[in-house]
Amino acid sequence: MGQRIDIKHLNIYYGSFLAVEDVNLEIQANKVTAFIGPSGCGKSTVLRTLDRMHELTPGAHCTGEVLLEGQNLYGKDVDPVAVRRDVGMVFQRPNPFPTMSIRQNVLAGVTLNNRRIAKSDADDLVEWALRGANLWNEVKDRLDVPGIGLSGGQQQRLCIARAVAVHPQVLLMDEPCSALDPISTLAVEDLINELKQDYTIVIVTHNMQQAARIADYTAFFNLQAVGKPGHLEYFADTTTMFNNPQNVEAERYVSGHFG
Amino acid sequence: MSSTLHEPVSGKKADGVFRGVAYACGILILVVLAAVAVFLLVQAWPLIGGNQADVSETIASFTGGRSTNFWSYVGPLFFGTVLVAALALVIAFFVSIGIALFISHYAPKKLATVLSGVVDLLAAIPSVIYGLWGGLVLVPSIYPFWNWVAETLGWIPLFSGPAANPPRTVATVALVLAIMILPIITSMARDIFQQTPKLLEEAALGLGATKWEMIKLAVLPFGRSGVISASMLGLGRALGETMAVLMILAPGMRYSIHLLQASQNQTIAANIAAQYPEANALGVSVLIGTGLVLFVITFLVNLAARRITSKASVKK
Amino acid sequence: MNSPSQQNTGTPVGRGSAAPARAADEAPVIDFDKFKPTRSHVAARKRKDLFMRVLIVLAFAIACIPLVSVLWTTLARGFRRLNWDFLSHNMTNVIGGNPTPSGGYGGILHAVIGTLEITLGAMVISIPVGVLCAVYLIEYAGKSRLADAIHLLVDVMSGIPSIVAGLFAFSMFALLAGPGTLNGFEGSVALSLLMLPTVVKTTEEMLKIVPNDLREASLALGVTKQRTITKVVLRTALPGIVSGAILAIARVIGETAPLLMTAGYIVSTNANLFSGQMTTLPVYVYQEYSKYRANCPADASDGCVTSIPMERAWSAALVLIIIVLILNVIGRVVARVLAPKKK
Numbered sequence: 001m002g003q004r005i006d007i008k009h010l011n012i013y014y015g016s017f018l019a020v021e022d023v024n025l026e027i028q029a030n031k032v033t034a035f036i037g038p039s040g041c042g043k044s045t046v047l048r049t050l051d052r053m054h055e056l057t058p059g060a061h062c063t064g065e066v067l068l069e070g071q072n073l074y075g076k077d078v079d080p081v082a083v084r085r086d087v088g089m090v091f092q093r094p095n096p097f098p099t100m101s102i103r104q105n106v107l108a109g110v111t112l113n114n115r116r117i118a119k120s121d122a123d124d125l126v127e128w129a130l131r132g133a134n135l136w137n138e139v140k141d142r143l144d145v146p147g148i149g150l151s152g153g154q155q156q157r158l159c160i161a162r163a164v165a166v167h168p169q170v171l172l173m174d175e176p177c178s179a180l181d182p183i184s185t186l187a188v189e190d191l192i193n194e195l196k197q198d199y200t201i202v203i204v205t206h207n208m209q210q211a212a213r214i215a216d217y218t219a220f221f222n223l224q225a226v227g228k229p230g231h232l233e234y235f236a237d238t239t240t241m242f243n244n245p246q247n248v249e250a251e252r253y254v255s256g257h258f259g
Numbered sequence: 260m261s262s263t264l265h266e267p268v269s270g271k272k273a274d275g276v277f278r279g280v281a282y283a284c285g286i287l288i289l290v291v292l293a294a295v296a297v298f299l300l301v302q303a304w305p306l307i308g309g310n311q312a313d314v315s316e317t318i319a320s321f322t323g324g325r326s327t328n329f330w331s332y333v334g335p336l337f338f339g340t341v342l343v344a345a346l347a348l349v350i351a352f353f354v355s356i357g358i359a360l361f362i363s364h365y366a367p368k369k370l371a372t373v374l375s376g377v378v379d380l381l382a383a384i385p386s387v388i389y390g391l392w393g394g395l396v397l398v399p400s401i402y403p404f405w406n407w408v409a410e411t412l413g414w415i416p417l418f419s420g421p422a423a424n425p426p427r428t429v430a431t432v433a434l435v436l437a438i439m440i441l442p443i444i445t446s447m448a449r450d451i452f453q454q455t456p457k458l459l460e461e462a463a464l465g466l467g468a469t470k471w472e473m474i475k476l477a478v479l480p481f482g483r484s485g486v487i488s489a490s491m492l493g494l495g496r497a498l499g500e501t502m503a504v505l506m507i508l509a510p511g512m513r514y515s516i517h518l519l520q521a522s523q524n525q526t527i528a529a530n531i532a533a534q535y536p537e538a539n540a541l542g543v544s545v546l547i548g549t550g551l552v553l554f555v556i557t558f559l560v561n562l563a564a565r566r567i568t569s570k571a572s573v574k575k
Numbered sequence: 576m577n578s579p580s581q582q583n584t585g586t587p588v589g590r591g592s593a594a595p596a597r598a599a600d601e602a603p604v605i606d607f608d609k610f611k612p613t614r615s616h617v618a619a620r621k622r623k624d625l626f627m628r629v630l631i632v633l634a635f636a637i638a639c640i641p642l643v644s645v646l647w648t649t650l651a652r653g654f655r656r657l658n659w660d661f662l663s664h665n666m667t668n669v670i671g672g673n674p675t676p677s678g679g680y681g682g683i684l685h686a687v688i689g690t691l692e693i694t695l696g697a698m699v700i701s702i703p704v705g706v707l708c709a710v711y712l713i714e715y716a717g718k719s720r721l722a723d724a725i726h727l728l729v730d731v732m733s734g735i736p737s738i739v740a741g742l743f744a745f746s747m748f749a750l751l752a753g754p755g756t757l758n759g760f761e762g763s764v765a766l767s768l769l770m771l772p773t774v775v776k777t778t779e780e781m782l783k784i785v786p787n788d789l790r791e792a793s794l795a796l797g798v799t800k801q802r803t804i805t806k807v808v809l810r811t812a813l814p815g816i817v818s819g820a821i822l823a824i825a826r827v828i829g830e831t832a833p834l835l836m837t838a839g840y841i842v843s844t845n846a847n848l849f850s851g852q853m854t855t856l857p858v859y860v861y862q863e864y865s866k867y868r869a870n871c872p873a874d875a876s877d878g879c880v881t882s883i884p885m886e887r888a889w890s891a892a893l894v895l896i897i898i899v900l901i902l903n904v905i906g907r908v909v910a911r912v913l914a915p916k917k918k
Contacts, residue, residue, distance in 0.1 A: 053461060058368055082617075085467030095458040099480035108476065109466035112620070113612040124603035125610070159462070166466055167607045270799040277801035281715060284707035285725050288775070291768070292728045295735070295743045302746035357634025365631055381642055383822070383899050385829020387857040388892045391864055392645045395885065438641045469624035499736025501832035502857075506864060528738045532832050540754065543745075550742045554735065561734035 002200030003069040003086075003169040004029040005050060010064035012045050012054065020045050021229040023064075025219060032192060032201045034211035034238070037221035038258065042230030043204045046221070047172050050202065051087035052080040068170070085113065088168035088199075093179045094155035096147035096162070103143040105158055106130060109166035125165055133161035134191050153184020160191065164199070171195065173203040177210065189214050208254055212242045220250045299554075303547040305540075317541045321534055322512060333549050335512045339524030340553065342516070343429055343504065344497035347436035352490055355441055359448035363455075364474060375449065382442035390506035393435035398507060401434075402426050409519050416516060423521035427509035430518040435503050440493035447492065451485035452478055484568050491564030495557050504529035527553040646896075653893025656680065656886045662687070662894075666842035672869035674878040683891050685844040689759060689853035690898075693838060694828050696763025696848055697770055702820050705774030706809075712775075713782040714804055733772035740768040741833025748837070759845070759853035762838035766827045773826065777819025781812040814913035821906035825899050831857035856895045863888035 005027040012020040020042035027033045035043035048054040049062050052073060066073045073083050096105045106126045110117065117125075126143065130136040135157040139150070147158050156176060163171060173192070177185040192201060192214050205211050211218050218241040222233040234247035245251045252258060306314055306329060315327040326332045362371045362378070402424045409420030422428075459477040468476055510525035510533065517523055525533075531546045538546060660679030669681035708725070716722035735743075744765035748756040785808050793803040809816070839852030840862055854862075866884035880886070 051465065053465060056461070056464065079621075081467050081469050081620075084465055085612075089461075089465035091458060091461060091465070093458060095456070095462040097459065097462065097476060097480065099483075108463075109468075110610050112466065112468055112472055112476075114610060114616065117610070121609055125605055128603050128605045162462075162466065167605075167610070270802055274799040274801040277804070278715060281707045281711035284704050285711035285716065285721070287704055288708055288725050288728055288732070288771070291771070292732060294747070295739075295768070298743055298746040298750060299739075301750060302742075354634045354638050357631045358638055361631050361635040365628065377642075380900060380903060381645075383825050383829075383903055384645065385831070385857055385895055385899065387829065387831040387860050388649060388896065389645065391860060391888055391892055392648060394864065396644060396648050397641075438638075438645070441638055441642070469620055471624045471627040472620070474627075495734050499738065501736075501738045502861060505832075506861070528736055528832065531738050531742070532835060535836055547742050547746065550736075550739045554739050557734045557736055558731055561730060565730055 001169075002029045002196075002198065004200065005170065005202075006065075006067040006070075007046075007050075008065040008067070010046070010049065010062060010066065012042065012049055012062040013060065014057065015059040018229045020221075021231045023232045025232060025235060027200060027202060028217065029200050030196055030198075031216040032196050032203060032214055033217045033219065034215035035202065035204045035219050035221060036206075036208060036211050036253070037230070037233070038223070038253070040226065040230065041221040041223045043219075043221045044174055045230075046232075047174055047202060047204050050170070050172055051089055052083045053089065055080070085109075085166055086168050087170040087172060088163035088166060090156070090160050090163055090171065090173045090176045092175045094152060094159050096150075096155050096158050098146065098148045100147060101144045102130075102139050102147045102150070102158060105147040106161050106165050108162055113166070129161040129165040130158075132164050132195070133157040134187060134194075135161055151184070153180050153187055156180060156184065156188060157191065160188070160195075164195070169200065171199045171201050173201065175204050175206060178206060185210075208242070212238060218242070220245075220247070220253060222249050222253070299547055299551055303544050303551060305544045306548045309541065309544070313541055314545070317539070317545055321542065321545070325512065329545065329548060332545070333527070333552050335514055336525055336527045336530055336549060337552060337556070338514050339429075340498055340526040340528070340556065342524060343433050343436060343526055344494055344500075346429070346433035346518070347440060347497045348490060348494045350433060350437035351441045351444055351493060354437075355444035355448055355490075355493075356486065358441070358445045359452055360474060360478070362445075362449050363452035364470070364478065375446075378442050378446050378449070382446050384442075386439060386500055387502045387506075389435055389439045390503040393431065393503055393507045397435060398425050398427060398431060401431060405430060405519050417518055419517055420519060422519040423509070426519070426521075427507055428519055428521050429508070429524050432504050432508045433518070435507060436497045436500055439500065439503060440496050443496060444486075444489045444493040447489035448482065448486050451482040451489075455481045488564045488568045491560055491567070495560050495564075498557050498560065499528055499553065500526075501528040501532050505532050649889060649892050649896055652886065652889035653896075654890075656883075656890040657893060661887075661890055665844045669842070671875070672871045672879040672881050672883045673875060680880065680883050681887065683856065683859055683887075683894060685841070686854045686856045686859040686891065687894070688844060688846055689838065690828060690855040690857075692846070692848045693759050693762040693766065693834065693853060693855055694824060696760055697766035697827060698820070698824060700763060700767035701770040701774055701823075705771050706778050706816060709775050709778035709782060710804060710809070713779055714800075714808065729772045729775050732768070733776070735768065737765075737769055737830050738832040738836075740765045741836045743768060744833065744837045757837065757839035757852050758850055759838050759848040762834045762853065762855070763848070765833040765837050766830060769827050769830065769833070770823045773823040774820055777823070778812070778816050781815035781819065782808060784815075785811045814910045817913060818906040818910035821902055821909065825902040825906070828902070829857050829895060829899060831855075831861055834858050835861070856891055856898070860888050860891045860895065863891065 007023050007025040007027070010020070010023040011018060023046055035047060037043050045054060050066060050073070054060050054062065062074070068086065072078070097108060100108065103126050106129050107122055110125060127136060130139065135154060138154060147155065150158060156179075177188050180188065189210065192203065195201060203215065215238045218236065218238045219232060220234040220241065221230050223230040234241070234245065234250040236245065240246070241250065242254050245254060314329065318329065318332045319327050322332060358378070362374050366374060402422065405422040405426050405428070406424075408418050409422040412418040413420045455478045459481065460473055463473040463476040504526050508525065508529065509521040510530070511522035512525060513523050515523035527549050531550055534542065534546055658679070660677055661682040663684055664675065664677060664679055664682035665685035666681045668675050672680075674680055712722055712725060716725070744761050747764065748761045789807055789811060790803055793807045794800070798806075834855050835858055838855060838858070840854050840858055841852045845851045845853050863884040868881050869883045871879040871881050
């Protein structure tokens with residue numbers, strides 16, 4: 001089962017520059033929550049604070065709280081490495097490790113956590129993760145070829161398999177379909193729909209139709225002007241967001257007036 | 260409307276001339292290398308085609324009578340060259356990787372920029388200065404250390420004592436050469452490590468990898484072929500290095516692995532520079548012969564490096 | 576952070592079966608407890624991470640000691656004798672450790688002149704040939720067998736040890752100009768052999784990154800290929816080529832061994848590149864190092880310094896480092912200044 005995330009008074013900085021201001025948001029367990037908004041509004045930045053990838057950028061830091069099932073990810077003795085094990089991430093462009101086979105890619109995270117894994121357990125896990133990512137039937141006969149040899153859509157699903165193999169509670173996706181063709185996009189969207197039974201999913205997307213298709217809740221981020229911090233403008237269930245938003249900016253955005 | 264298609268184009272002649280000159284320069288490279296081979300072979304010819312008795316006599320005068328045959332003369336030199344260069348590479352390799360990783364992934368950005376500049380400068384420092392430093396600073400001060408090594412690790416043949424004082428030994432030379440090639444390998448390795456795609460690093464970290472695990476998963480596999488060719492370059496530099504060896508090493512002509520003892524080995528390059536001023540015509544031929552052997556070694560090392568990098572690039 | 580929820584049998588999505596003997600199209604059931612990191616293993620990973628971090632910082636610190644020492648000793652010992660007298664005199668009239676009539680102890684004027692002329696000679700030979708060779712390889716040769724052969728030979732050349740380059744120049748001049756010929760130009764030939772592959776390679780790299788659109792745009796305007804190359808391609812690649820050439824010069828300017836056997840060594844100033852021996856800075860450093868001590872007779876004046884050769888060696892080394900440093904800085908600045916202006 002997935003876990004819920006509560007974001008409280010989150011301010012995100014790059015150096016002294018305030019990039020995102022005072023975000024308060026409740027992300028429900030086992031639901032798909034989409035982040036939408038114009039470029040530069042900070043939606044990807046917010047996403048990256050949810051597994052503490054944000055702080056990898058030199059000078060980047062944040063204040064406030066991010067609670068994963070009640071535990072603050074930014075608590076004093078919390079190790080970011082442990083956070084990233086519980087909160088998986090799928091990136092904008094597929095990024096399988098080029099020197100590893102498909103099988104090694106899927107097992108990459110698990111082998112970090114364990115000294116030794118029995119071969120049969122590893123086989124089962126690879127099959128489980130690749131089935132979960134709807135990739136098993138396409139690659140089951142060539143698990144030992146390099147992951148980089150797959151098509152873009154297959155690579156992205158391989159990356160999803162790699163993320164779920166660690167068995168995280170939450171899956172973050174940063175525009176996972178932006179580098180994919182329409183058919184691969186559809187495959188990944190179907191997959192997201194299935195994955196929400198086991199995981200809480202947060203997805204950043206540029207594509208409003210995509211948000212409308214797959215998300216249960218949608219958060220709309222906005223910014224007043226270039227150089228000003230982004231903020232959470234409006235949060236609602238997806239139907240309301242796209243049919244009857246109670247927010248002027250959000251309505252203008254979803255009806256295509258800007259962005 | 261009259262067509263201009265058949266009118267002569269201005270600059271046509273210059274076009275042809277330029278093409279010809281560029282072509283000639285390309286060919287010139289072939290000619291130059293052929294010339295290198297021809298001139299060296301012509302000068303070395305007396306070694307093969309000349310009076311063998313004279314050749315033996317010359318070689319005997321070089322070695323104090325210990326050797327009269329070219330191959331038995333070049334053998335220990337070959338051994339010494341490879342020994343010194345290999346030792347230098349072994350010392351420099353891991354340290355270089357460490358510094359390169361420090362600059363590319365551990366140091367704060369400002370410090371890393373400064374360090375990069377310093378490393379590039381160090382890579383350009385002439386070898387005669389490393390030789391000067393080795394001869395006047397390192398040799399007088401490192402004896403206690405080698406002595407300690409000889410006393411504690413003396414049971415290993417490599418370190419068997421007594422340590423020479425002053426330590427004008429293979430160990431000291433290898434250390435200086437390692438310091439010399441350190442910036443070269445570091446600078447290339449750093450460039451490669453810095454090019455590691457952010458995407459791969461984030462993929463590793465996103466799976467819950469620690470920093471070192473991220474380096475093992477993403478950075479090192481990405482940079483492997485580059486690091487290997489960098490070390491081959493460093494090895495080539497160490498093989499051909501003349502001055503630092505000439506200025507530090509007390510030479511010998513043995514197949515010896517006693518690194519801490521003096522007068523054990525000599526390298527081909529330093530031997531040429533040392534014997535050259537006093538050599539007669541035939542002596543120069545002998546030295547050129549050894550130079551050709553050195554050329555073949557460095558050629559093979561470079562060829563290996565080329566193979567490794569091209570194989571890696573084909574894979575991608 | 577361990578997950579509080581105890582859902583360890585994460586069934587694959589959409590398929591709920593947990594039968595031990597599963598059908599071929601059914602996903603396996605995973606007991607995720609097996610893959611849970613143990614507390615000790617997590618600690619071990621952290622320790623390893625810390626250990627490697629310490630090791631890497633340590634590698635850096637240890638390497639700093641000799642490298643800083645090289646720079647520092649050259650600087651500290653070099654400054655002692657570095658003055659105008661040292662820069663403006665050669666080594667004539669220097670007797671033992673005694674001061675010369677000008678009040679100094681000899682100097683490096685002849686070596687600086689020699690270094691500059693010999694390096695200039697090497698530049699004049701290798702830069703045009705190297706650049707044009709690269710132009711031929713990139714713009715004309717395409718993927719011919721000749722291009723492959725040239726590529727291979729450039730690689731071979733870049734591996735020539737400097738002492739072999741010296742032997743080559745020496746044998747060439749011995750055959751063409753008579754045995755035992757030593758002059759500055761012979762040194763230039765040896766150095767140009769070492770520079771040529773660097774120039775070809777860096778120029779090639781720079782020409783490769785000139786976008787093809789530029790060439791096509793120019794050719795489409797009816798400009799001839801030669802003008803396209805000289806006015807568009809080479810102009811665009813110029814900063815990279817210049818800085819590459821300067822870095823190549825910085826590398827060969829410190830070469831000692833090949834000059835030892837081609838240009839020779841004299842104490843007086845010789846400005847004629849094509850006749851007579853010439854001293855260069857690196858050779859000067861080596862020669863002074865080889866002297867070890869100067870002779871001071873018992874009745875010598877107080878000004879007689881026995882350790883003067885070493886002090887001269889350090890000062891000449893410092894001048895050499897400064898020249899190399901300046902060349903490096905110029906190379907970088909040129910690359911920046913000549914770079915096509917971006918908006």
